[in-house]
Amino acid sequence: MPVPAPNLFPDFNTIRLSHACLNVKDLAASKTFYCDILGLQVTDESDSHIYLRAMEERGHHCLILQKSDTPGTVEVMGFKTFAEDDLDRAKTFFESKGRPTEWVERPYQGRTLLTSDNMGIPLEFYHKMDRLAPIHQKYELYRGVKPLRIDHFNVFSHDVDASVAFYSEFGFRVTEYTEDDESKKLWAAWMHRKGGVHDMAFTNGTGPRMHHVAFWVPTPLNIIDLLDLMATTGYVDSIERGPGRHGISNAFFLYILDPDGHRIEIYCSDYQTVDPDLEPIKWDLKDPQRQTLWGAAAPRSWFEHGTTFVGVEPIESDMKASPIIAP
The missing domain is CATH 3.10.180.10 (2,3-Dihydroxybiphenyl 1,2-Dioxygenase, domain 1)
Structure with a gap:
């Protein structure tokens, strides 16, 4: 579609x-x-x-x-x-x-x-x-990965085409997407309102389930600092994927899991999308640089693990197409 x-x-x-x-x-x-x-x-x-x-x-x-x-x-x-x-x-x-x-x-x-x-x-x-008083210049409060703002949601959808069509109706615009060459259906799509690559993204899978919530940080070096902190404070097993740079969005990323299994992405350096006539970028599902510009495949857990919404029963997707998955 x-x-x-x-x-x-x-x-x-x-x-x-x-x-x-x-x-x-x-x-x-x-x-x-x-x-x-x-x-x-x-x-x-x-x-x-x-x-x-x-x-x-x-x-x-x-x-x-x-x-x-x-x-x-x-x-x-x-x-x-x-x-x-x-x-x-x-x-x-x-x-x-x-x-x-x-x-x-x-x-x-x-x-x-x-x-x-x-x-x-x-x-x-x-x-x-x-509204609260600004704290962005109270540097004594900065710690951890120094998160600046919430950036986006990503959810599993059993029908990405239907999800994209619905959100398009109330003004969300597609910036990048992946299409299954065989069925010509969307496998994933990134949609925005605020002028970044996405406020809401949809990934094919059993859904709806939350894939992750993302927070924007100042630089990739903040992510390196977080990794050092997690590795030395008992959280090394909570590091799921990364660090790396996405092909999609061009953002530097890290995925971690909180104590209850909610996936959190730490994210920076994507690009501006404010022009209303900006054409969306299409990616091949089998392109190894789609997931990570450097070619590293994501682990299987990244495509399977998600957290459910209260009172909502997920439905399994019937799309069998798959990206490259790390062994």
């Missing part, structure tokens, strides 16, 4: 991804991982939740850790809209697609719309979030 033409005038205006809520078993262990090792900053915490932000962010949180009896699951993925009335237009849009909608109360957020996409991924949209 061809990549959809960009919808430059969608029914409502989403600015960017905003935050995710991850369910965890042990808040203390998760806090150590995300704060002492990665370097996110606590903005509030209780016996049941920890709210975190990265160093450049003024919004109250980009990540919520929620103590749960179902750890290793994802509660919701959040997006910010351009204006308050975009929320009403979003409600109309999702209802027109037969998706459930409800207004929900969220700490530190204004009016928030809870809905789901065509695969059942729980999504929430808001316009206002409590």
Whole structure:
């Protein structure tokens, strides 16, 4: 199926991804991982939740850790809209697609719309979030990998074409994609709102499941520092893939797993995509430089492991095409 033409005038205006809520078993262990090792900053915490932000962010949180009896699951993925009335237009849009909608109360957020996409991924949209004082020049707070901001989500989809078509309808634009030569169906696609390579990406597989949440860091050297830190503080087994440079996006990357199995990508140096007529880049699924510009294949776990969304039963993909997998 061809990549959809960009919808430059969608029914409502989403600015960017905003935050995710991850369910965890042990808040203390998760806090150590995300704060002492990665370097996110606590903005509030209780016996049941920890709210975190990265160093450049003024919004109250980009990540919520929620103590749960179902750890290793994802509660919701959040997006910010351009204006308050975009929320009403979003409600109309999702209802027109037969998706459930409800207004929900969220700490530190204004009016928030809870809905789901065509695969059942729980999504929430808001316009206002409590604003905090800037800390990006408080260098005494920097630690770990020095995360600057949340960058993107990647999810497994059992039908990438359907996922791309749905998100295209409300304004997400494809920057890069992989097509299966035999079926001519999409194997993966990268879509954005904020002018980077992606806010949301879809990878073929049993889904929907979260593949990873990514955080932007200043330089590749920060990733090297993180690897040294993890290797000497008991987290060496949490290093899954990398460091390396993607062919897709050109970004320098590292993939790690948190204590509950949620995959986190550390990410920097992709490129700008703000032009509305920017043509998407097509990749061959068997190109060894697609995954890693230097030719290193990803491990099998990278194509199989993901974390489920609460209340959503994944469906196995019927596409049998496969990229190169490391032995």
